[in-house]
Structures are given as C-alpha cells and as structure tokens.
Amino acid sequence: MELVLSIGIGIMTGSGVWLILRPRTYQVIIGLSLLSYAVNLFIFGVGGVKSNAAPLLGEGVDISTVTDPVPHALVLTAIVIGFATTALFLVVLLAARGLTGTDHVDGREQPK
Amino acid sequence: MSHTILLWSVTFAQICLATAMALAALRMSRGPRAQDRVLALDTLYVNSMLLLMVFGMRTGKVIYFEASLVMGMLGFVATVALAKFLMRGEVIE
Amino acid sequence: MLPYPLLSASLVIMWLALNGFTLGHLILGCIVSVFASWGMAALRPVKPRLPKWYLLPKLVSIVLYDIVRSNIAVASILLTGRSKRIKSGFITVPLELENPTALAVLAVVVTSTPGTAWLEYNSLNKSVLIHVLDLVDEEAWRVLIKTRYEALLLEIFE
C-alpha cells in the first residue's frame, strides 16, 4: 500500500510541479491543486497507512490497532486552508487578468 | 462458505468497478468533446461511489457510508456546473 | 409551520434512516425537518398538488420493472456487440403535463430507464425531445411514454 501511495504522491507532485512552472495562471492553479492533493496525501501517509482502522472509538475497538489520528486532523486543516488559498488565488488571477488583459503569470506576454 | 462466496463476489465487484473507473478515465482523457469528459467525470463519481460501498462491505464498517452518500447526493453538483458552463458559457447567471 | 408536510415527513424518514430509529432522533429529526422545509418555503417553488399521491407506489413499481427490463435490454445490446448495428434516434413527444414537478418526475423516469434520454423540453409547444438508443418503432415509444407514464402522472398531479 505504501508503495502505491507513494508512487501516486510522486506522480501528483511531478505533475503539479510541472504545472506551477508554466506561464499561464490557469496552469498554475491546477498545479497548485494537484500539489495540495499530493501534500495532503503525504501528511496523511506520515502516520503510517492502515486499511480499515479508522480512529473511531467504540466497543471492541483496540486503540493500539487504529491509525494515528493526528495526521488526519492535520490534513483536515490543510484541506481547509488549501481550499481557501485556492479560492483566493483564483480570484487574484482573475483580477490580474482583468487589469492586465492577459492570463500570463507576469501580467504581460513574454517575448518568445 | 459464505466467507468464500462473499470474498469472491466482493473481489469480482471491485475488479468490475475499478475497471469501470479506468474506462471512465479513458473516456475522460479521450473526449473527444467536452461533454464526453464531463459525462465521464459523472460516471467516475458513480463508479467510485459504488466501489466505496463495496469497500464498506468488505470491511464490514458502516462508517464509510457517508463518503458514498456525499458522492451520491452532491457529486452531481459539479457535473451540473460543468454542463451549464458548456451550455451557457457561464455557471451562475 | 409545516408548509410541505410530505417533504417534512420524508425528511424525518431520511433523518431516521441516517441516524437509526430512536425517540431522541425522531424529535431531533422533526426539528431539523421543520428548519429544512422553511428553507424550501423560502424558495417559493410552484407547490405541487398531489391529490392522488397513493398512486405513486404504482408508478414506482412500474418504473422499477421497466428499469430492470431496459437494463437487460441495453446490457445485451452492449454485450452482444449489437451496438454497431442498432439504430438510435431522436423522437419528439408532445406532452400534456405542465406541472414542472410532474415534468421532473417524468424526466427522471425517462432518463433513469436505460435506453431513453430526456434531452430538451420545449415549453412553447409543450413537447420533449427524447433520444432512444434502440429506436425500432418511434410511435411505439411515443405511445409508451404517453400512456404508461404521462397518463399516470397526470392522474397523480392533477
């Protein structure tokens, strides 16, 4: 499982990094979203991955077998903050596009 | 006995659904037009929802149910927005 | 207080289905459903009248049956590879239904049934454009929709 997840994280990171290095604001925002998926999964994976061991207490739940809940809480916070910042970045890129007329990240078309 | 039967059927179901997801993803990337991709996303949503339900059965836990419910209940919102964007060029008028 | 009793009841049922049936949840569900139906009231939808709501189960069972049948039909088309040979097409069905809710129910029925898809409703001439996957006999489809579903819906909603 770790292998699959970490390959997935790697691919998402690679795609995200590629995109944030592109010149169009839309590419950057997609890249940032992909990167935040990757990072969220990374945080999540740090606690060790276990299937079917949700940290929910109840009768018959042995707390030594459930997964580490801390990374989950961290990911939740990270998701929320990621959502907020994505929204913000979107609006800023729209505002920039409106003011500069271009969707280039630098607000002007680069000479080729 | 029932364990074996269930194991096989659950595994079969999961394979089917995973394959279905892969096919939906294929259509998603192939298009050819935007509406195909959007429809593929919707299909992917449904397939994943089903996969998660089967997963819930495999683990015997009902706690994963809400995730499926959210997909079933709210998944269409994104697709509606996409479809409306295709039709009107604008999501909220 | 309860602008949509049927809705409120359904929401209570939904609440109980989600939480399990206990007295506490019944009370809580009632409170929640009241809030939710106030929300609905705020939207001021065209309030559907359901004089013959007891016919609904009939509709449901017909639809369920049809869905099973068309599931098999479509699945066999897809499985046997007939998909290359079948003739699909559009049909226009004039409707008498006007109530939007009833139209919505009809749309759900048509679309949920594999093999038919509701494409476009034209409010001017009150007709609907439907796409049929295996269009052998147009008129048969038209009749099917009008008699099997529309008639029943007209009965329920008017």
Add this chain to the structure above:
Amino acid sequence: MSGWQQHLIIAPILIPLVAGATLLFFDERERVIKAMISVVSGLALAAVAISLFRLANSGEGTFEGVYMLGNWPAPFGIVLVVDRLSALMLVLASILAIPTLVYALARWHTAGAHFHSLFQFLLMGLNGAFLTGDLFNLFVFFEVMLAASYGLLMHGSGSMRVKAGLHYIAVNLAAALCFLIGVSAIYGSAGTLNMADLAVRIGEIEGERRMLLEAGAGILGIVFLIKAGMWPLNFWLPGAYSAATAPVAGIFAIMSKVGIYVILRLSLLVFGQGASAGLGLNVLLYGGMATIAFGTIGVLASQALGRLASYSVLVSSGTLLAVLGLNNGMVTAGALFYMVSSTLTIAAFFLLIELVERGQDAGASVLAVTMEAYGDADEEDEEVEVGVTMPGTIAVLGICFAACGILLSGLPPLSGFVAKFAMLSGMIGTSAQGDTPIAASAWWIVGLLILSGLAALISMTRAGIRTFWASMEGTVPRVLVMEMAPVMLLIALTLALTIKAGPAMSYMEETVRNLQQPTTYIDAVINARRAGVSEPSGPDGGGGL
C-alpha cells in the same frame, strides 16, 4: 503568573480575533465605529504586550508564561509560550500596529473593503506565530498572517498591487506546501509537534529516522528562508512590499522578521546542536551574505523609493540571517537589537514614502491613475480631502527622510548605528574573544555591512536630493498631522532606543542567554501544570472541567 494574569498570554491572539469578527457586523459606511474598534483593539494589544514584556523580563531566566490551550498538557495539546523573545516580538508588533493604523485612518482604510478586519487578523496571525509552541499551530498562524497579508497587499486594488499579489500568493502557496511537508515529516519521524518535546526527542532519534527528520527540517527551513527573504528565494519581496499601500507596507516591515524569529527560535531550541546544525548554519551564513549583497545591489539600483525600501528589507534580513549563521551569542544579541531597530526604521520609511511622493507629480499621478482607473465606478468613494498644507511640512518631511537615511545606512546618532556597532563589535571588536583570530566569514560580513550602509547612504542621498531638492519645487505635499505623527513616533522610538541602548541591549543579551539555555524553556513547557488537575499530566480528570 496566576489567575487572570495567566490568561493574558492568549489575549494578543484573541483581542484582534474578536475585534476582527466584531467588525464584520458593521457596514463599510460606519467608518467611525470601525476605526474605533480597530484602534481600541490596537491599544489593548499594546497594553497586553507591554505587560507580558514586563512579566517576561521580571523573572531571572524562569518561565511561567506557558498557556495550555484546552487545558491539555504539552506535548499533546497546543501551548503558547511567552519568553523574552516572544514578548519582544509581541511588543514590536503592537508598537508597529498603532502608528500604521493611525496612519491608515487618515485615508487608506477607505480604499477598499474590510481593511480593519484584515488588519486585525494580520495582528492575530503575527502574535500567534510569536506565541505558539507548536509546529503545526505555527503553520496555521503563518497562514492566518499570510492570508491577511494577501488581502492587505491588494488593499486598494490596482494593476500593480494585483500583479504583485499574484506572485506573492503563488510563492507563499508553494512555501505553505513545503511547510506542510516539513512539519509532517518531522511528525512522522519524531512523533510530536510540540517544539519543546521535539527538542527533547531529537536527541534520541537515530538512524534513518533521524535522516528523515533532518530532511523534513531542511524543507521546513526553506519556508522560513523564503519568508525571511533569503536570496535567491526573495524576488517576490520587493515587488510585493513596494506595491502595497503605505500603512500595509509599514506593518509588513515585521513580516519578514517572522521568518527570522522562527529560525532563531527553532535553530536554538531544537537544532542547536547535532550533526545537522552545521549545515543549517552555513546556509544561513552564506545565504545571508548573498542576501546582503543582493539587497545592497537592489538598494543602489532602485529608482522608486518603494523598491529602495523593499531592498532595505532584504539587507536587513540578510544581515540577520548572516549574523545568526555566525552562531555567536554576543553578535546575536546585537542582531536582536538590529532587528528591532531596522523594523521600526523600515516601517517609518514606508509610511514616509507615500507622504513624500504625494508631493511629486509622478508618484501622485500614478496613484491617481490607479485610484481612478480601477476604482469602482458604481460605488463612488466620496472624495476624501487629503491633508492640508501645513507650515513646515517640507522641513518635517525632510528631517524624517534624513532620519530614515541615517537609520538605513547605520549612521549615528540613531539606533541604526548602535545596532550595527553592537553586531560589529561582537564580530571584530572588543567582544570578539581576545586571542582567537577573527573568522574569515566575520570579515566578509563586516565588509558587506559596510558596503550595504554605504549603498544606503548613496541611494538615500540620491533619492533625497531628487525628491526634496530637485523636484519638489513649489509643490508642498498635503499631509495630515495624523499621517506625519506616526512617522515621527517611529523615528522617535529609534532615538529612544539609541538613548536607552544599554538597558535594551541588556534585554537582548538576556534573551539570547535564555535561548542558548533551551532546557529552561523545555522544562517550563513539559512541566506546566494543568488547571484543576493535581498532577502535571494527571489521571483522568473526568469530564474535562
């Protein structure tokens, strides 16, 4: 600290939070109420910060300033810690907040929506970052601070601000991702998020786990270096700072110091010793020197005053980084003094620039263009009468400008000189231990500091001559007392810092001594007692209370 006093620790976070939330209930048109809430919050903050400062300074190396949120003991819950360093930063932040706020009240707070809320949230983020003793909570407060800074940076809108905002946000989002990777890697390899606990555990971690921890710490370090503005991760800074409106740039003066603060805190608390300490120190040292060099070049190359000021921020950051890289207690104390001095200076300078440029046609017209073209035609902002021609305006502006120039180039008699002297004295002066030869790196820093001072001198005279003597012919800028007073206050503070250099430096030295003795901090955090529970990490207390 006991009773109500104990809750004082969280007040620097809650006051702006509540103020910011309360402000949401008032319409944009109710400017007076909004301004009042904001100012009252600022004053309350300053009062709290000063009381905490006095409390922190009263003890002889003892810590009582640990606040366990939710009454959960460290390392499980989040703790806030007040020590000399964080108290100093709190005071600095609130001292900066009041003048900038007053300045903004003259006109800028109406240039866009929700200025006051954003301002309060920025203070909340800053104070939280200074107080928290938890790595992930630090991330959260960084985000609070940054989110507010995004809003404030683009306050007033306009093409330049939005473009700068786009870059600023993109860079900070990338940094935030690194932050998360770093923190979670540290959690994954050390099993804790509490800084004090981490400091305890780090000694016991070995093997592969330690390598992973170091890698995580390295990635985390990049984040703080980005925030602190280390070359080559600092190109966002001049654009962002120079595009911001004056009061915003003024309060931003402390933002780059947050990165420095964290580096100082973590490097001495957690990574003070061990194999990886050396590498990090070298990065700070050489990166800092490169930053000074780059900042110096930028100061020289800047035509616009805003960019000059921004590059001065870089010089200041570079100086601090390089000096921290030397890892020499005496010098670090000087660096703390320098940090305070340069923050005040840069804030004053940013506030001043707008007033000075108001007299110039070019600057004023650029401003007018942005205000006209991008202002909303639908909601006519009523024309605010900006300033009146005061007698002696030019003279006062000129004196303030000269004071900023003197401060930036580290000339006497203001605190810039004392700060520079304190650092230099630690590197090559009497404080550099008698017989050991002075390190080559110290010489390099000395050279760079001298060059940077010289560059500031050349650039500031060039700019001053251009603005005051060559172009401000006849046009006297219209400046309000409300705008001038904050600048003068900040400069007066640098003067006070000069006069009281002795006591101030004692505080800094004591601060550094505390930082170099992390066990006090660690013990205070780990052994803090829960309220209502007899044991420090007592038995199950039943239902919470």
Add this chain to the structure above:
Amino acid sequence: MEHASELPAWAALLVSFFLVVGAGLTLIGTIGFVRLPTFYERIHAPTLGTSWGTGGIVMASMIFFTVLATRPVVHEILIGIFVTVTTPVTLMLLARAALHRDRTEGNPGVPAEGPVQSPGESVDAK
C-alpha cells in the same frame, strides 16, 4: 472479510448475486460508454450504472449489513434515491448542451429546434 463469516449462506448468496449484477451492469455500462460511437448513444450507457448498477450494490449492502447487525439497515436506500434523482439532472443538462453545440456548429444528425415535427419524422443519429 472475517467479519462476514457469520453471515448465513442464503444471505451470502443473495448479497453476492446483487453485487455481481450491480458491478457487472456498471462495468457493462461503462464499456458501452467507451465503445459507443456518438455522444447521444453514449449518454445511455452510464445509466446502467446509475440504475440497477447502483440498485444492485445498494441491495447487496442493505442485506449484508442488516443480516450482519441483525437490525434493519436501510440508509443505503438514500444513496439509491439520490443517484436516481440527480443523474437525470446532469444527463439532461449535458445532452442539451451537446445539442446546442451541434446545432450551432451545424453538425448533421441532430434535430433542429423549433415547432414540433410531424410525428414519424425523426432524424437518424447516423
């Protein structure tokens, strides 16, 4: 799947049946979705998954958990209802959008918008 060992055989068989049917139909639908040549035909394929595909798995799950917990577990039915109710919305909106696009681009094979065509007049999709 150790937890399922106590399940009686009849239930296991029933569950398996619904599972296989549901998942199978979904897969078939998706295969059709990939293979069918035109968009208007493809739109039918996923409805296999949203109708009895979902229905089968919902049934399987309900039976499974009901028998296992020896109390009625019916909340899955909500999923069925919501999927049934919401899928038409997306399909309608999408298909109409496609229709509009085809009409604007003047693609052959789509009926023109306007007054009702006389009965019997339909347009061949091919």
Add this chain to the structure above:
Amino acid sequence: MTGEMILVLLVCLPFAGSLAATILLRTDSRILAARMSGVVSFAALLLTAALYPAVRDGGKVRLDLEWLPQLGLNVTLRMDGFAWLFAMLITGIGCLVVLYARYYMSEEDPVPRFFSFLLAFMGSMLGIVLSGNIILLSVFWELTSIFSFLLISYWHNNAAARDGARMALTITGIGGFCLLAGLLVLGHIVGSYDLDVVLASGDQIKAHPLYLTALVLILMGALTKSAQVPFHFWLPNAMAAPTPVSAYLHSATMVKAGVFLLVRFWPALSGTYEWFMLVGIAGISTLILGAYFAMFQQDLKGLLAYSTISHLGLITTLLSLGSPVAAVAAIFHMMNHATFKASLFMAAGIIDHETGTRDMRRLSGLLKYLPITGTLAMVASAAMAGVPLLNGFISKEMFFAEAVETHADSVLDRILPYIAVLAGAFSVAYSLRFIHMVFFGPEPTDLPKPKPHEPPHWMRFPIEFLVLACLVVGIIPSLSIGPFLHSAVVSVLGDRTPEYSLAVWHGINTPLIMSVIALVGGVALYAVMKDYLAKCDDGPPLFRHLGGQRIFERVLVTVSWKWARWMESRLGTRNLQPQLRLIAAAGLLAGVLPLYIAGFAPTPLAFDGIDPIFAAVWCVGAFCALGAAYQAKYHRLAALVLLGGAGITTCITFVWLSAPDLAITQLVVEIVTTVLLLLGLRWLPKRSEKVDNSVTFSARSRRFRDFLLAISCGFGMFVFSYAIMKQPVPDAIASYFLEKAYTEGGGRNVVNVILVDFRGFDTLGEIAVLAIVALTVFALLRRFRPAPDSVDKPEQQRIQNAYDAERPERSAGDTVRDYLLVPSVIMQWMFPVIITFSIYLLLRGHDLPGGGFAAGITMAIAFLLQYLAGGVRWAEDRLRILPLRWMGIGLLMAALTGMGAWLFGYPFLTTYSQYIELPFIGKIPAATALLFDLGVFSLVVGATVLILIALAHQSIRTHRVRGLEATKAEET
C-alpha cells in the same frame, strides 16, 4: 562649575542652540538666529577657555557616563591639552564665522537653518575632539560628515552644491565606515574602546597581527576626511558651499579632523614602517600635488581649497615621520593654517560678495576698492606663503628642518627635502598670484557687480582678528601660542615630548636656506607663468581634463547605478516562473542534501501487501493527474475534469486508508472548488492550440529543464514519502489522544475531538484563514474589472439570445428557461434535503465522521445549487443570505465558547462534556465542543457562500456596466 559639567555643557550647548534655531525656522528671525548662534559659540569659547587651568601641563578632565556599558561604548568625554587647543580653535573660529555669516548671508536665504546646521556641526566637531571613547569619536565623526553635507548643500537649488555635497558625504562616508571598522579592530586588539587605554597600548597594537588592518582602515577615515590624495577631489567641489562654511569646515575644522585623528593616535599607531610608508606617501603626494594644482586654479576658493589640501598634506607628511619634533610641528601648523586660511576664505567671500565673481581672470585691481580687505588678505597670503614674521613661516621652518632629517631610510625620505622646497615654491607662487591678480593690475572691466566697496566693519572684523593672530604668533611665538602649544604637545607625546624652540630666528641653517630658495623660486615661477595663468583654463595643464570629480562621478554612476541595475536584473527576477523554479529546486535540495550527507540508503521496495484494486484506483488517479498536467494549457475544461478525477482518487484513498472524515471533507471541497474554477474560467481568455505553436529553441530547453525538475521533485517525493511511511511513528502523541478522546474529550471520533478539542486552536486559526480569504475575495471582486475581451456575454448566450430574438414566438431568455425548467425543479427539491444532511454531518461529527467544516461546505453547496438552478436574481430574491453575519457569528461563537472556560478558571478552549439525561430520549451527549463546531459551521457557510456569490455576481455586474456604457454611447 566642575570640569566634568563644563565638558557636558560644551558638547550639548551647540546642539541645543541648533535645536533652538530649528524651532526658529519659520520665523523671519535672521538676526535673532545669528545672535543666538553668536552667544552660543562665544559661551562655548569661554567654557573652553575656563578649562585651561585643568589641562595645562598634561592635565586631563574626564567624564564617564554609561551608555552601552556591555559593549564598552560609553559617553566618555575627555579633555587634554591637545583637545583644548583644538576646542579653542573650533569655538574661536566658530565665533568669528558666525559673526561673518551674519553679514554674509543674504535676505532670501533661510538663515535660521544655516545657523542650526552650523551650530550642530560645531557640536559634532567638539564631540570628536572631546571623545574619550573611540566609538563615541566615530559617532561624532559621522555627524560632522552629515552636517557638512547639509552645509555644503545649503543652496540646494544649485546643482553644483548638491553634487559637491553628495560627493563630500560619499567620500567621507566611506572613510567613516572604514574608520569605525578600524576602531573596532583597535578595540579588539586592546580589549577596550577607551581612548586612554588605547593610547597606552601602543606596543601591543603595533605587535598585533591585525595592526596593518586597523591602520589601513583608520587611515581611510583620516585621509578621506583630510582630503589627502587620492581622496582629495571632494574638497574643491565642496566650495559650492557658502563661504563661511568653507572658512569654517574646509579650512579650520572638519578637514583638520583627519589630521587630528592622526595626531590623536600618533602615540598608538605611529613609528612603524607601514605607518611611514602609508601616511608618508599620502602626505607627500598631497603636499606637492595640492600645491601644484592650486597654482592653476582660476576660482579664488578653488585656489584656497587646493592650497588647503597641500597644507594638510604637509601636516600629514610631518606626522608620517614618526619623530616627536615633527609631531610638534604638525600640531603647530594645524593652528597656523587654520588662522591664515580661514581669514583668506573670508576675504575671498568678501570679494565674491562685493564683485559677484570669484574668477581671477575677471578680477583685477581691487585694492583701490577694497583697501583694508586687500591689505589683510596680503598679510594672510604672506603667512600662507611662509614669509618670515608670520606664523606660517615658523611652522614651515620646522617642517623643512624635519624634512632634511633622516627618519626611515628610503627613497621617500631622501627626496623629501626637494619636494618640500618645491611645494614651498609652489605655495609662494599661488599666494603671490592670489594677491597680484586680484588686488593689483588694471581696473576690473567685467565684474557682475561693478562698484565693489568695503563691507561693513563687523564683517571684516574676523579677518582682522585672525590676521592679527598671524602676526602675533609670527612675531612672538613663544609668548603667544607657546604655553598652549606646549600643553597640547605634552598631552599627545607625554614622556616623548622633545625639546623644541619657537624662535623666529635660528640663525642661518639649512631650513632657512630652503625657505629662501622656495621664496625666490616661487616669485620667479609666478613671474614666468603670470601671463599664461591670466588666461588659461581652470585647472592644471596636464590634469585639466582628468578631474577627480569627473572620474568619481563616472565611477559612482557606473558602479552604483549601471552595474547595480545590471546585476539586479541578473541576480534577481521579476517573473514568477524562475521564482517558483528556485523554490522547487531549493525544496528538493533541502530535502535531498541532509539525506545525502547522512548517507541515506533508499528503503527497499516492498511489493507485498498491495491491494490490487487500490493500485488500479491509483492507476486511474495517476492517469488523471498526468492528463491534467498535459491538458491544462489548451483544454482547460478537460484539465478541470481530470483534476476532479485525481481528487476522487484522493478521496478513495482516504476511505481506503481509514480516514472517512477526510474523504467527506475532500469530496465537498472538491465540488466547491470545481464550481469555483468554472466560475473563474469564464473570465479567462480563449486559448487555441493553433495560434501559438511557434516554439523556439530556448522555450523548448526551458521546458525540458522544467520537465527534469518536475520529474526530480516527483521522484524525490516518492522516495521520501515511501521512506517515511515505512517508518512507524515513534511513540507518538497519538496514543494519548486515543486514550483521552472519549474519557476526557467526550467524543468517539478521535479526529474530530482533536479538531475541536485537543487542537481546537488550530481549527480556530483555520477558520480565521477562511474568513480572511473570503473578505479578501470580496474586497478584490468589488473592484473587479473584466478584461475587454471577456466583458461580452459568452458566445453560447449570445447565440441563444439571438435565436430567441429571431423568432416571433419566443421571448428573450426562453432557451435558458426551458433548459433549466425540469432540472431546476429537482435542484430545488434537493435544497431541504442537503440542509438536513448538513445538519446531520454537523451533529454527528463528534462521534462519527462529519463535523462542522464538512457540514458547513455542504450547506454552502445547498445554497450554491439554488444559484445554479435559478441564477443570481432568482436566488437572491428568495434567499437573503448575509454571509458576513454568518462569518461574524461563527468566529465569535467559536471564540466565546473558548472563553467560556475562563469563567470556571480554566484556560481558553477547555471543553466541558457530559451526557445529559432527558426524559423519553435518554442520554444525549452535550459537549461545549459542539458549540465550537457550530461556530466553525457558521463561519464556513458564510465564507464559502461569500466567495462563491461574490464571484457569481461578476456576470450580472458587468452586464450592468455594459448597459450603462451603451446608454451613454446612445446619448452622445
């Protein structure tokens, strides 16, 4: 009054006077400012004089005040004989200059400012002289630079004054910084910054390996300040200053600060070979070059400036020799030069004032008009030329005597006598020229002010006084200056004080012969060059076009402007892509380097235990991620859809790996994000693959580089995350949470308990972030202006509207109405359902997956759906959502819940949970954490709705704007 108090008063008084003058700035109190300055400087003079008894014969007055005692920087004021002599010079000439300036400054000048700066300068100069701490000395040193800058640029509308001032500040500033460094090194060597300690540690200093470093740095300070070659060129350019400034700063005091410093540290630093070479070369070259340049100046003040440079070179040369007698001569010459040069400057100022020019080619025969001034100038010039019976003669004789002595056997030493004579001859020549060309010869013809006459008596008085001093000292040196000089010498040289005599006549000896040669040679030289000099261009023949000023300006502009700009553009960037590239690379490096150094061996891959279904799901996820990356440029919608696919994979992963909370949250966020991006997509420009497919080589290589970086980052993250996942979290804090979540947190869902209780503070911060972002979005969008090509309605709408418009049976908007007729019914009916579901998520959160955040977003989706179904107008007609209220209430509720604990004496956010027994219903959990979660919920609803709605509003807003524009166009 004690000596200590006098010291403090002496330093403070001028600054206080300066402040007072600043306050008088706006008043028209020219005379008042001058009078006050006069009183202040005269009082300072008296105070200084009063200290004489204390400093006579090696006495000292010393005062210590703590300033920065930890670092050895204290306000130590210390006066000895030498400092006294200098202080007398500063205050005495200060008085005279104030008096002179009172008449010199014109009506239009802002006189109070002038006196303010002048007094401040006087204070700084006194500070240098009186500093007993070398760092304090450096403080005052820099202050003199600053005030000199302000004084030179006094007439700042004159470009020459601005440039001259800047040059002076730059040069002396460089020197000042070096001096500070040098003094610090000196402190390092000695272990103290106390002047007395430093002066007592000469041997230790000279033996220290850092001696040369300290020496060079200190000399940089001294030589720049004293305008020694090659730093001399600022002084002639500083002549743009008002003449009182030139007289005071550039002859008597500030330029003397450099040589003062050399004298001050003479006991500690001199006497080594390095000292001799460095100081000697500078001094000798300055001596000769200054004199040579002075001859060719056409500007009166230029001539005096170069002459000053030359005389400072003379003093420096004397100090370089390392012999005590030479040091005596240096001190003596400092005083002499100050007297005659200040008077000459003032005379030049009068000439300028009366004739309107300082160009010697235009001046002629002025003696007729200015007989008294002319006479005084002649005497002073004679002193400058070293004519017997004047003070300049005596010190020059001493210089010649020292020049012939052998000090350190070297070429320099051997050529010194010849150079000394040559320089003497030059100085005779330019002195003669000054007098002859200005006061003699034909009637002036081409004066800007044709009728010059004598100035008011009190303006001339300072010159008279100084000339008188030249005469007195020149005739009876040992009776006049003798005792004071002796005190000074003793205080500097201490035990090494030599025997010297100040007699006018020492008999016929080598120095006298040298003097005669110089005098005769100088007269002859002038006679030969007279005609050439009367017409030639300004500046010496060979170097005329190679002005130090021009080189300086050129270098300054090149280095500080052109190079800086070039380097800024090279070392920095204003583009985003390189910055992100650097961050990615830095992050990669920061992660890899520690691993590499520590010798990290990648964890071997374990293929067992992989769930193939999970792997298949990830195949889909990876495929979607790569697809999104591939399509994002030209097929934005495709990229968005593929991003959704990647998001679904993430969700499934969360479910699969036991994090149902995360899955739910991720899902709802995913949905809202998709809608958000779609809302934004409408405002982005069309992009077509066909248009921009011209790819250059550089673009391609850039792409390849990015590709490599992306692959590396991806691979790095793969290795890193695999390694870290394989490490079980050590003894984590997690077990505590698992143990206490139910017993003390009152919840079964540990994740939620962490969120609202254990780490509720994080959540508080996180919702604050959301609130802030919503506010920012709102504020930004209020001023949103779409790009011109996006203002129009989308193409689809235009076509559909046109279609509706064409047909008589249809009305506008029919298409969209029909389009949404059926779907909107279902979307409306979903509204209460989703609300119910959101409340469900909220209430169960503490025990089961859900929670305030997911519930809030779900609620927001319910609202969003109505906007989708009916449009903005329709929805807002029905739903009055006040997002700001929701946000405010949410934040306050969360904060107040936390504060509630205070009432019970617990810290912020301490929760209280209990099971409440209700009739019929049974036990229900009641935790304050739920209130907190309710706050979260409220805030999230408000913030999400605010963001979405603010974006959605842009469409109708721009339509409105367009409508307004259209009507405006019709009207015109």
